[in-house]
Amino acid sequence: MIGKIVSTSGGIYRIYKDGVCYDVFPKGIFKYRKEHLCVGDNVEFDEDHFVIEKILERKNELIRPRCANIDLVLVTMSVVEPELSEELIYKFLTYVFMHDIEAKVVLTKVDCLKDKTQIERIKTDLAKIGIETIFVSKDDEPSKQKVRELVKGKVVLFMGQTGVGKSSLINAIDPAFNRKIGEYSNALGRGKHQTKEVILLPYGDSFIADTPGFSSLDLCMYKEDLAHYFPGYEKYYTECYFSNCLHQNEKQCKIKEEIANGNLSNEAHEIYVKLLSELEYRQERYK
Numbered sequence: 001m002i003g004k005i006v007s008t009s010g011g012i013y014r015i016y017k018d019g020v021c022y023d024v025f026p027k028g029i030f031k032y033r034k035e036h037l038c039v040g041d042n043v044e045f046d047e048d049h050f051v052i053e054k055i056l057e058r059k060n061e062l063i064r065p066r067c068a069n070i071d072l073v074l075v076t077m078s079v080v081e082p083e084l085s086e087e088l089i090y091k092f093l094t095y096v097f098m099h100d101i102e103a104k105v106v107l108t109k110v111d112c113l114k115d116k117t118q119i120e121r122i123k124t125d126l127a128k129i130g131i132e133t134i135f136v137s138k139d140d141e142p143s144k145q146k147v148r149e150l151v152k153g154k155v156v157l158f159m160g161q162t163g164v165g166k167s168s169l170i171n172a173i174d175p176a177f178n179r180k181i182g183e184y185s186n187a188l189g190r191g192k193h194q195t196k197e198v199i200l201l202p203y204g205d206s207f208i209a210d211t212p213g214f215s216s217l218d219l220c221m222y223k224e225d226l227a228h229y230f231p232g233y234e235k236y237y238t239e240c241y242f243s244n245c246l247h248q249n250e251k252q253c254k255i256k257e258e259i260a261n262g263n264l265s266n267e268a269h270e271i272y273v274k275l276l277s278e279l280e281y282r283q284e285r286y287k
Contacts, residue, residue: 002056004069004207005041006200013037013052015045016202024050039198040068040155040209060099062157063220065198065211069155073103074147076160076169079113085161086122087271091217092159093131093231094275098221104132104150106158108165111137125265129232136169144172155200155207162213170201170210177201179210219275222282230272232264246276 003017015022024045026037030052037043037055044054061068075092077084089105096103105126107119123133134150136143147169150156158166167179200207219226227246228237233255241252247269258264 001047002042002044004200005037005039005043006202006207007039007197008037009197013043015043015052016200016207017047019202022047022050024052026052030055038066038068039200040070040207042069060101062099062101064214064217065157065159065209067157067198067200067209067211070101070157070209071154072150072156073101074106074150074156074158075103076106076108076158076164076166078109078161078164079107079119080109081112082161082163084119086118086267087274088161088217089122090231090268090271091219091275094219094226094229095217096159097231097234098225098229104134106134106136106147106169108136108169109138110135111139121267125268126231128263128265129235131231136165144169148173151203151206151208153205155209157209157211159211160213164213166213167210170208173208174201174203177208219279221279223276223279224282226272226276226279230268230275232268233272248273248276 001017003015003022005013006016006021007014012023012025015024022045030037035055037052038061041058042056043052044056045052058068060070062070073096075089075096077089093103110116110119113119119135126133134143134146136147151173158170160166170177170179198209198211200209223246224244228234233247236254236258239254240247240250242250245253247253247255255264259266259269
């Protein structure tokens with residue numbers, strides 16, 4: 001029988017198949033082969049002996065949060081409490097695109113924001129590079145319905161900081177989920193953890209992944225990788241004069257040209273340069 005791992009705890013894996021959940025153990029061969037199982041894996045299992053026998057081929061795998069076979073990532077950020085971090089939005093998007101997964105941005109608590117100039121500019125900047133942004137407010141049913149439509153027929157992962165409203169939004173999709181909702185701590189300057197592990201929630205023909213929040217993310221890549229995967233840059237990556245262009249001070253840089261033409265965001269490029277300064281070169285540039 002083939003099913004999907006939806007959660008794990010203490011070495012026991014919960015597998016969902018046709019509306020039924022099975023708690024099973026992996027065969028010892030996985031440990032011997034140093035193969036790891038993670039939430040989102042499609043596996044063959046013996047429902048009579050409650051044993052996982054085989055991991056099916058993955059379409060992708062994320063390390064943080066640990067999960068596999070994701071169709072869509074909703075980068076979820078609040079505009080207040082915690083304060084909106086545009087840098088973190090682009091970090092998350094870069095990380096997702098590096099794994100070749102589609103992404104959209106969801107901004108929550110929009111009703112708490114008086115001046116929407118910044119978020120409207122961010123929405124416009126992202127739209128230029130084909131990334132949709134959804135504004136969500138507490139009592140705005142159309143925005144929540146929009147999210148429900150996005151998840152249909154897909155395995156969708158909510159990724160974002162603690163306290164941005166991921167669990168609240170998941171509960172809005174279907175109150176039956178009844179996910180625990182955290183509070184924002186003014187003393188800590190961040191949300192309080194409620195979701196402790198990745199869990200896939202079946203929703204019709206879809207799965208919704210609730211994940212632990214994290215306020216920082218290390219991009220495990222080189223400068224050359226960032227130049228490729230930074231949101232909006234892949235489209236023009238091969239059009240720069242230099243094949244190893246880092247889009248800073250190089251001549252005939254297509255990225256800088258598109259920024260000057262208004263097709264790419266200057267604010268996003270400033271974030272790109274900051275992230276670039278934090279990374280190492282893959283290889284020595286000049287000898």
